[in-house]
Amino acid sequence: MEPHADIAVVGLAVMGQNLILNMNDHGFTVVAYNRTVSKVDEFLAQEARGKKVVGAHSLAEMAALLKRPRRVMLMIKAGRAVDDLIDQLLTVLEPGDIIIDGGNSLFEDTIRRTKFVESKGLLYIGTGVSGGEEGARHGPSIMPGGSPSAWPHVKPIFQAIAAKVADAAGGPEQSCCDWVGEGGAGHYVKMTHNGIEYGDMQLICEAYHIMKDGLGMTAGEMHHVFREWNTGELESYLIEITRDILAKTDDDGTPLVDKILDTAGQKGTGKWTVISSQELGIPITLIAEAVYSRCVSALKDQRVLASKHFKQGNPKFAGDRVAWLGDIRKALYASKIISYTQGYMLMRAAAQAHHWNLNYGGIALMWRGGCIIRSVFLGEIKKAFDKNPDLTNLLLDPFFKKAIKGCVRSWRKVVSTAVKKGIPVPALSTALAFFDGFRNARLPANLLQAQRDFFGAHTYERIDQPRGQFFHTNWTGAGGRVSSSTYSV
Numbered sequence: 001m002e003p004h005a006d007i008a009v010v011g012l013a014v015m016g017q018n019l020i021l022n023m024n025d026h027g028f029t030v031v032a033y034n035r036t037v038s039k040v041d042e043f044l045a046q047e048a049r050g051k052k053v054v055g056a057h058s059l060a061e062m063a064a065l066l067k068r069p070r071r072v073m074l075m076i077k078a079g080r081a082v083d084d085l086i087d088q089l090l091t092v093l094e095p096g097d098i099i100i101d102g103g104n105s106l107f108e109d110t111i112r113r114t115k116f117v118e119s120k121g122l123l124y125i126g127t128g129v130s131g132g133e134e135g136a137r138h139g140p141s142i143m144p145g146g147s148p149s150a151w152p153h154v155k156p157i158f159q160a161i162a163a164k165v166a167d168a169a170g171g172p173e174q175s176c177c178d179w180v181g182e183g184g185a186g187h188y189v190k191m192t193h194n195g196i197e198y199g200d201m202q203l204i205c206e207a208y209h210i211m212k213d214g215l216g217m218t219a220g221e222m223h224h225v226f227r228e229w230n231t232g233e234l235e236s237y238l239i240e241i242t243r244d245i246l247a248k249t250d251d252d253g254t255p256l257v258d259k260i261l262d263t264a265g266q267k268g269t270g271k272w273t274v275i276s277s278q279e280l281g282i283p284i285t286l287i288a289e290a291v292y293s294r295c296v297s298a299l300k301d302q303r304v305l306a307s308k309h310f311k312q313g314n315p316k317f318a319g320d321r322v323a324w325l326g327d328i329r330k331a332l333y334a335s336k337i338i339s340y341t342q343g344y345m346l347m348r349a350a351a352q353a354h355h356w357n358l359n360y361g362g363i364a365l366m367w368r369g370g371c372i373i374r375s376v377f378l379g380e381i382k383k384a385f386d387k388n389p390d391l392t393n394l395l396l397d398p399f400f401k402k403a404i405k406g407c408v409r410s411w412r413k414v415v416s417t418a419v420k421k422g423i424p425v426p427a428l429s430t431a432l433a434f435f436d437g438f439r440n441a442r443l444p445a446n447l448l449q450a451q452r453d454f455f456g457a458h459t460y461e462r463i464d465q466p467r468g469q470f471f472h473t474n475w476t477g478a479g480g481r482v483s484s485s486t487y488s489v
């Protein structure tokens with residue numbers, strides 16, 4: 001058969017299959033390939049029946065069906081399997097062809113793979129694809145990075161199949177896909193998206209915990225609260241699914257959520273975000289707490305034992321329920337602003353370290369639709385960067401500054417009452433602690449520097465001398481005059 005297909009997708013698990021069907025809907029001819037080839041035949045006979053999808057039973061057959069430059073998208077498990085497949089593809093592809101990794105790969109792997117594939121004369125794209133099964137089928141958010149010269153060849157397909165959102169200024173719809181940057185930039189932005197996803201989910205869970213234990217509300221009652229919240233500034237996919245989860249009953253008519261074991265799983269992208277933040281020295285405290293909260297939840301047996309030793313007092317919040325719900329909504333909103341502020345601080349630092357020219361408003365637009373963190377709120381972030389592309393910190397944007405100021409009282413009330421009542425609110429409280437630290441012009445790190453200098457001659461800078469001059473004090477009179485060298489993370 002003549003080479004006539006537009007793109008190949010390798011890996012026929014849920015995401016791969018749905019992306020193929022989405023590409024088919026937009027007029028592209030797709031070659032489907034899977035290592036276990038029986039899956040190819042099953043897919044063609046069932047989900048892809050009657051569509052312009054061509055099956056291949058080997059990588060060589062797949063390559064022969066593709067127009068040049070060939071575009072091959074991998075939708076397989078991140079890790080070693082991607083490297084193995086790249087090695088195999090290099091034997092059937094030619095210089096100029098494009099390998100695309102659409103899995104949740106570690107950005108450092110994508111940097112390495114881009115260099116390796118380019119060294120063989122081919123082009124590489126590592127792209128985030130977010131939105132789960134439904135997103136893949138009807139419009140995901142797509143965050144591609146890698147070899148810049150590959151982008152024009154992939155752009156028409158990716159921008160066609162991605163989610164679309166209305167332009168805030170009333171212009172034409174925009175695609176939730178655009179070029180992110182070189183090397184691992186696309187996967188870095190997807191990793192940050194996932195970190196923020198962890199944060200949003202944890203914040204919602206803490207609000208739920210307060211409503212359940214502090215206000216004594218049932219799942220049905222909370223369903224109504226989330227329904228209302230989804231009509232205001234918190235409107236988002238995660239609030240929407242929480243609303244629906246709370247309404248779902250089990251076979252016996254009781255809320256299903258109450259029967260689900262309270263131990264959270266994780267596949268690692270949240271952890272990677274935190275590791276990267278540690279390496280760059282950026283305090284993404286909320287995402288870190290969200291990751292650790294999943295770890296605490298996983299200690300179920302130990303928690304059950306500890307609960308017998310440390311009995312909780314009465315967790316009930318005194319006062320008017322409706323007023324508390326308003327306060328909780330504001331605490332959640334303010335914390336969400338902090339989380340995105342931290343996420344954007346991280347991306348800015350990573351862009352500097354890796355020489356990526358990230359478009360922060362463009363990233364907000366890509367996340368505005370299709371992905372798991374899609375929300376009205378991201379439209380406001382887009383506006384903030386449109387107004388000021390050099391905005392260094394989201395908190396300093398007039399819209400977010402006003403929004404935080406309008407929430408502070410409620411936020412403090414909710415966090416302090418939860419602390420008093422023994423309801424854990426790690427994400428809500430770390431957000432507030434970050435806010436108080438960030439807005440404080442003088443922190444107690446002067447004492448910390450003195451301590452470091454006292455025991456290790458680590459030196460300090462002085463407020464009455466120019467920055468960059470370091471001093472050492474012989475605090476006890478017994479130490480030497482030699483100070484240790486300085487370095488910072």
Ligand code: 6PG
Nearest residue numbers: 130131132194266267268269372
């Ligand atoms: C997405 C999601 C997805 C992620 C799952 C599971 O953007 O569609 O982020 O990529 O893999 O949400 O993540 P955890 O198992 O780590 O919760």
